[in-house]
Amino acid sequence: MTLHRLTSERFREGADEALADAELQANLARLRGNFLARRARARDSLPEFDELVDEAVGIKNHVLEHLDTYLVAFEEAVEASGGTVHWARDDAEARRIVLNICRDAGASTVTKGKTMVSEEIGLNAWLEQAGIEAVETDLGEYIVQLAGETPSHIIAPAIHKNRRQISALFNHHHTNLEDRESDDLDGLLADARQMLRGRFLAADVGITGANFLVAETGQTVIVTNEGNGDLTQLLCGVHVVLAGIEKIVPTLEDASTLLRLLARSATGQDMTSYTTFSAGPRRGEDHDGPEAFHVVLVDNGRTGLLAGPNRDLLRCIRCGCCLNACPVYAKVGGHAYGSPYSGPVGAALTPSLAGLARTSHLPNASSLCGRCEEVCPMRIPLPGILRRLRDEEAQRGASPPVMRTGLQLWSVIAARPWLYHPLTSLTTRLLALMGRRRGHLPHLPFTGAWTRTRDLASPAGATFQSRWKAGERP
Amino acid sequence: MSDTRPRVALLVTCLVDLFRPSVGFAAVRLLEDAGCDVEVPAQSCCGQPAYNSGERHLAMKVARTMLDALEPFDYVVAPSGSCTGMVTRHYPTLFHGTPDEERACALARRTFELTRFLVEVRGVATTGSRFDASVTWHDSCSCLREAGTRQAPRTLLGAVEGTVIKEAGDREVCCGFGGTFAVKYPAISTAMAQDKAARLEETGADTVLSADLGCLLNIAGVLRRQGSPMKVRHVAEVLAGETAGPAIGEPDP
Known part of the structure; x- marks a missing residue:
């Protein structure tokens, strides 16, 4: 079972190309007025x-x-x-x-x-x-x-x-x-x-x-x-x-x-x-x-879907409403998904039909804002399905190692208050010193994904909890 | 307002804890003014980053420490729609089929986003603060679609002296933060944040407010990088009248 011309492994490159294409960005901006606003009127009436x-x-x-x-x-x-x-x-x-x-x-x-x-x-x-x-x-x-x-x-x-x-x-x-x-x-x-x-x-x-x-x-x-x-x-x-x-x-x-x-x-x-x-x-x-x-x-691939946990996807009537509501689709367009099915339903359906090996970007490239689920006339829990696909990817040990290690480290710290409090307190004080003069942090090795395009506000100083513990009150 | 003083645990949220303690102190003041006995049990993170990244067993370990810390209270209140949604919507799913499921569901029923708690549970009509500025409100996705917070912050801000609310376009559209999404797909996340910043700036408001520090860090990140004069603050600071300190991303004078 395959999907024709599947190129979802190129999602990141496709998205970058779309973001750099000013004409495409203008074309995609029409989605809001043309479809979503009309849908809202039809629904309300x-x-x-x-x-x-x-x-x-x-x-x-x-x-x-x-x-x-x-x-x-x-x-x-x-x-x-x-x-x-x-x-x-x-x-x-x-x-x-x-x-x-x-x-x-x-x-x-x-x-x-x-x-x-x-x-x-x-x-x-x-x-x-x-x-x-x-x-x-x-x-x-x-x-x-x-x-x-x-x-x-x-x-x-x-x-x-x-x-x-x-x-x-x-x-x-x-x-x-x-x-x-x-x-x-x-x-x-x-x-x-x-x-x-x-x-x-x-x-x-x-x-x-x-x-x-x-x-x-x-x-x-x-x-x-x-x-x-x-x-x-x-x-x-x-x-x-x-x-x-x-x-x-x-x-x-x-x-x-x-x-x-x-x-x-x-x-x-x-x-x-x-x-x-x-x-x-x-x-x-x-x-x-x-x-x-x-x-x-x-x-x-549909009977496989029917037997699995993402069966709700088979309710889809292909109205395209979730694409129109999706802020990621609105920026990257349909071709970036590299599948006949794009947008939220495509991000859920493509890996469910074709497997995650070549499609793992799709369930991850979502802010899980939930607007797709909100507008779906078939009440398909799309963010939940995307999360489940992320679970499946992690269970196969296929998620990116850097992200995985980072999350594991954070979770180990967060699950141990005796570790979390001294460590965070120290770190925020240090970062606050680095950023106090400008209000935001300089480029640091581990902040590049954020600071290349956005300022990162620096922490204010000691953590709330350390100040609270020291007896400070509003 | 009801007569009994409920025991309320502040779910500080890790972002407030680490980046902006002033929001935590503002939240405590607002809750105390609303007749609550506020405590801050030692806590860390709600587990959402791991939960949204497919690391369920890690998420459950982190979430269980929160469950233990927050359980003994009448209410749990968070200055965040996102962390509220994690507890109210996702803890029941995360703990489904485990011995902790019933505890998680019970905690979910007692947990609220701050502004909604003040208005809908404590019947607060005004916080009695003053803020001379025009503000625009950023609805976080989690407030809108998970925490049930839409009208409450507008009600409270409408009662702040000197404040004018200017509503933005595309209010239901995500700012592109999305937790780990912001660093996993920074180009898309930034493009979304730039669109959001443009809608907010079109209002001509001086300040953008929201209930979620994640969104605010993202929005402030783009506004500061663009050199915009628009200020960014958490709503709790304005409602508690604690706006003397620098806005988000601004230098400490």
């Missing part, structure tokens, strides 16, 4: 939001308790409506299944609606290798694909780019457009639309993800604001749905409960512009629709 959250958490917990039952029920319902369900244990199996479907359909071009699982398994590169062109049709994904990049945000893949950058990209790639539209927002949209229309009509296979899989009806559900998902799946001969096994909900009623939370948490909309339910291939009386309907259920 729905009095029953918290009850809805309770209900949604209950639904997902119930599903995770009985996942095997619901998955089999879903499979039966899909087959009853004329579709086919495939089970993929890992990324390699998922890629093989999709490629075989494409080959059987004689496909040379596939269009794709937004699917994070496709990023997870590295589907595009695999299809390209097999001579099949994969075209992303979500505007953000389309931009990212043109740029040869990966999505930097779960719901806003190109949030790291601004209009100027996108315009330059389109100018470079859309040379075959006769009337290049202007570089304003409408012009860029018209360009992309014109480019994609032909692709939709030429595609042999359409691949989408799924926001939900409805066990009772065998339907797959996607939400979009561009309608690209509908064109992807309706205009081609074969519709392939790629979905993680945790996307199951028991009933249509349950799907509608979760849908009420999804758009509000993601973009602050009451509903997305399009919510599409797909059930099987075209039937005799249908006007349109694909000839074949395949659902590929991807495990890729």
Whole structure:
């Protein structure tokens, strides 16, 4: 089981690059107003939001308790409506299944609606290798694909780019457009639309993800604001749905409960512009629709997660809300995480799926401020999970030795008052002497990580406790 | 205010103990004025650095010495949301399934952040102090999301004579301290602190106050390095009227 293009071991370098990129910093600053403020308004205007959250958490917990039952029920319902369900244990199996479907359909071009699982398994590169062109049709994904990049945000893949950058990209790639539209927002949209229309009509296979899989009806559900998902799946001969096994909900009623939370948490909309339910291939009386309907259920580490202590992560509905709320994400952007999943949920999910060996920066690079947990509509205890991953790292003896030794030393001292008091008293007096004149400490060998970029206020003198013990009172 | 004088243990916090004893003395005065008998049992650190770094067994050793020291009191009060949160939220988790679990849960129920304790438990409406300055309040993440402290400091500061409160933007956003995070990922931590400092400076206030010395050291670190005139103090100093000494990071004249 692997995650495609995993480069999380480079987190520190990626973060440094992001911090040095002024344009990226300005682009990321838009997150606050564009998503988080709208989410807050949407939440505040729905009095029953918290009850809805309770209900949604209950639904997902119930599903995770009985996942095997619901998955089999879903499979039966899909087959009853004329579709086919495939089970993929890992990324390699998922890629093989999709490629075989494409080959059987004689496909040379596939269009794709937004699917994070496709990023997870590295589907595009695999299809390209097999001579099949994969075209992303979500505007953000389309931009990212043109740029040869990966999505930097779960719901806003190109949030790291601004209009100027996108315009330059389109100018470079859309040379075959006769009337290049202007570089304003409408012009860029018209360009992309014109480019994609032909692709939709030429595609042999359409691949989408799924926001939900409805066990009772065998339907797959996607939400979009561009309608690209509908064109992807309706205009081609074969519709392939790629979905993680945790996307199951028991009933249509349950799907509608979760849908009420999804758009509000993601973009602050009451509903997305399009919510599409797909059930099987075209039937005799249908006007349109694909000839074949395949659902590929991807495990890729999820059953391991289900059996472990971080199971709550499987409740995630990929609204991206925790990314928008995260002050670390807001500074380093999505690419620094080196995983399809970035931000707090990515920092928790990536090591849980791919192991800690290459991803140990992710759970550590957090101030544990708790804002992600506060905004999560599925009440996933993200800081708690990050802490647990840190425990796991320490237990394997894999945490950085300097940090470890420092903490051990501090803990040994702190657990022994007879040692703590004389030692700290001596140290603070010494440091106070060093810093009294300026109010802050000079650069010392052990303070570099702080004092390179910040002053470090010097201690005031003797410790509070030594003064208290000596009888000083306010 | 209630009639009985509760026995209150001051959880000094290691940062106050080591860096800024004036906050400890200010807290003692505020608690005594609020009708409490204050004691300072010998103590060290709450164990949070080890707890947040995956070193649970070390955290538990440190936390157990605190548990022993703080147990015999009616209340435990800390001039910090962070150390309060460690006791109220994380001690029960840390000691879960151990013989000390019930003790940890009981201690958690009796432990409060200072300003919240004064307002919500002791019914203090004003501390009777004077501070002629415009101030802005930095909500620490732990105050907001662990210690339940949001309104209390604003209530008390609103009653300080001569003080005007100017609220900052992005009040719920972390300053980038995060304990060991500040030294493990200093570049990210500093960038977050610079954003925070910018929001605080935009208010035009003279002084930034908070209930957490960790955040204040971080914010002061950036403001001092940038040469900003903004002063940085712990809220307890202002509420106790002890603002004659140098602000955080300023030289002792």
